[in-house]
Structure formats: C-alpha cells, structure tokens
Amino acid sequence: MKITVKELRLILTVDNLDELIHFYRDxxxxxxxxxxxxxTGNGIILDAGRASLELIDSKHAARIDQIEVGERVSGPVRLALRVTERIPEATETLIEWGATSVAPPTTAPWSDVARVQAPDGMQITLFATSTLEDK
Incomplete structure (x- = not known):
C-alpha cells in the first residue's frame, strides 16, 4: 500500500521572518x-507552483557542488528554483535584494545554473531547464 501526496512543503524556521518574506515573496x-x-506565532505559506523532492547521497552532493561552485559547500538542505529569466539576470536580482553569490552562473550538464545564498543562509541553485518540464 502507498499513500498519495498532493503537496510537498519545505518548512524553514527562521529568526528574520519579515526579511525572508520580502526576499522569497517579493x-x-x-x-x-x-x-x-x-x-502563538507568525507564518506564511508561499506557493512554488510545482514542487519535487530530490534525494541524493553525499557523493552526488559533492559532485553537484564541484560543478556548480568548485568545492563542497552546501549543507543537507538546498533549494533549487527553476526560473524563467536568464540565469545571470535572475542571480543579479536576488543579489540586489539581499542574497550573496556563492558561485557565478555556469553551465552544468543538466542546465545553466548559478548558486546564491539567501539572507537566511539557505543556498539556492537557480536553474533554467528541468527534466520535469514535459511531464
């Protein structure tokens, strides 16, 4: 028997909620x-459209970091966002609004990518194409 999942939600507990709402929403x-x-507390649920859960082992995480950044830098959780803008422009927009660059845009075997770090410390890979696009 299996269950049916209707939504995948990543929950982040943060100290700077207003700043991160501005970053992720605005x-x-x-x-x-x-x-x-x-x-009892404040919160927000932000809709990301299509969600997926990518499970990888530490060896593959090291390979991804090597391709995208040049060294092992990500922790056990990293966001990846497929964006419609060109990767350099999307990266600059996020940097203008509080992200820091982890690595400049590059071309990985799977897509054009860039890695930034959000104000909460979360590493985010921006990518242009997805194997899920046609499904």
Missing part, C-alpha cells in the same frame, strides 16, 4: 497561499 516571486499573525 523578490523570488512566490505567491502567498496563506499567512497568519497570532499570539
């Missing part, structure tokens, strides 16, 4: 699905 362009402000 700069990255994720749309608000739900937002709450309560005595």
């Amino acid at each position: 700069t990255v362009g994720l749309e608000t699905s739900k937002e709450w402000h309560e005595e």
